[in-house]
Amino acid sequence: MSRSPLTVRASIVTLTMNPALDVTADAEEVHHTSKIRCGDERYDAGGGGVNVARFVHALGGSVAAVFSAGGLTGSRLIDLVDEAGVPNIPVPVAGSTRESFTVNERSTGKQYRFVLPGPRLTAEEQRRCLDVLRATAATAQYIVASGSLPPGVAPDFYARVADVCAESGCRLILDTSGGGLSHVTSGVYLLKPSVRELRECMDRALSTEGDQVAAARELVQRGLAHAVVVSLGPDGALLVTDDDSHRFSALPVQVVSGVGAGDAMVAGITVALSRGWSLTEAVRYGIAASAAKLLTPGTSCFTAADVDRLFGRVAGPASVVRATALAD
Ligand SMILES: Nc1ncnc2c1ncn2[C@@H]1O[C@H](COP(=O)(O)OP(=O)(O)OP(=O)(O)O)[C@@H](O)[C@H]1O
Ligand SMILES: [Mg+2]
Numbered sequence: 001m002s003r004s005p006l007t008v009r010a011s012i013v014t015l016t017m018n019p020a021l022d023v024t025a026d027a028e029e030v031h032h033t034s035k036i037r038c039g040d041e042r043y044d045a046g047g048g049g050v051n052v053a054r055f056v057h058a059l060g061g062s063v064a065a066v067f068s069a070g071g072l073t074g075s076r077l078i079d080l081v082d083e084a085g086v087p088n089i090p091v092p093v094a095g096s097t098r099e100s101f102t103v104n105e106r107s108t109g110k111q112y113r114f115v116l117p118g119p120r121l122t123a124e125e126q127r128r129c130l131d132v133l134r135a136t137a138a139t140a141q142y143i144v145a146s147g148s149l150p151p152g153v154a155p156d157f158y159a160r161v162a163d164v165c166a167e168s169g170c171r172l173i174l175d176t177s178g179g180g181l182s183h184v185t186s187g188v189y190l191l192k193p194s195v196r197e198l199r200e201c202m203d204r205a206l207s208t209e210g211d212q213v214a215a216a217r218e219l220v221q222r223g224l225a226h227a228v229v230v231s232l233g234p235d236g237a238l239l240v241t242d243d244d245s246h247r248f249s250a251l252p253v254q255v256v257s258g259v260g261a262g263d264a265m266v267a268g269i270t271v272a273l274s275r276g277w278s279l280t281e282a283v284r285y286g287i288a289a290s291a292a293k294l295l296t297p298g299t300s301c302f303t304a305a306d307v308d309r310l311f312g313r314v315a316g317p318a319s320v321v322r323a324t325a326l327a328d
């Protein structure tokens with residue numbers, strides 16, 4: 001598997017500053033104090049951008065994954081990304097890549113997800129991540145930066161990523177939350193917050209569709225992003241640009257696993273955009289990809305045929321409250 005940014009030529013590059021080795025297991029019942037015997041364990045490569053890369057690859061997109069990796073967990077993560085057939089460029093770090101632990105409780109069908117903060121990255125390690133990104137961006141069309149920032153990384157790190165994209169003429173698709181999101185001020189082509197993340201970013205309740213559209217449009221008008229896709233879980237998604245807003249319904253699916261729906265949506269949108277599709281068609285494809293993921297157990301991957309089949313069932317967009325009315 002190729003490791004050098006000089007030999008990797010992909011039209012979509014994902015960046016994951018805080019990837020994870022995802023460990024998933026089943027238990028009859030989750031309770032405190034006494035040991036919980038787990039079984040059926042599986043290990044997957046995880047972290048926002050790594051998931052997006054796996055899903056883009058499954059959809060037949062040309063992709064490379066750039067991510068930090070350290071320690072034995074980092075080595076295992078690299079092996080898993082290799083096994084998935086995704087070209088990757090790990091950036092070595094001194095700390096150990098984190099593990100994320102998910103337990104599926106058989107008696108209730110509930111899922112318990114334990115997430116660690118990740119290793120502290122030095123300034124030099126962060127600089128190397130940006131250098132590798134810059135080298136791969138030279139031949140890329142889209143950079144997808146996704147996931148949380150690990151300890152030691154300044155909250156405005158994604159603003160540096162936006163600068164790299166601007167220098168290289170790549171479009172940046174950003175899916176993050178908290179400080180990583182609130183410190184970006186410009187340079188994003190498409191931002192994909194969930195409504196929960198948008199609510200936190202704007203510090204407003206956003207209880208109506210009109211409020212959600214107005215908040216997304218505010219980010220567009222501030223110059224942060226060209227387009228904002230607000231994902232609404234089972235309620236679908238909103239696509240907001242400067243002069244347009246559309247609402248998309250989700251596909252009614254029997255959810256097998258909720259893990260990775262947002263990452264699948266980002267992958268679907270990015271693959272569709274890289275094929276030259278319009279934003280509205282890209283969001284429809286993203287909805288199909290997220291539904292395919294919801295129908296797939298654990299963190300495992302769907303097939304392109306699954307997504308294409310579901311795509312035919314995703315309804316076209318409906319217009320929502322007009323921009324002018326919202327601005328009043
Ligand atoms: N229960 C569901 N039924 C049908 N589709 C769903 C369901 N949950 C999520 N989706 C689809 O997946 C997309 C992304 O889901 P969601 O809005 O939960 O984003 P997320 O990024 O996974 O959330 P977060 O990052 O806040 O955990 C939705 O826009 C929708 O198309
Ligand atoms: Mg998400």
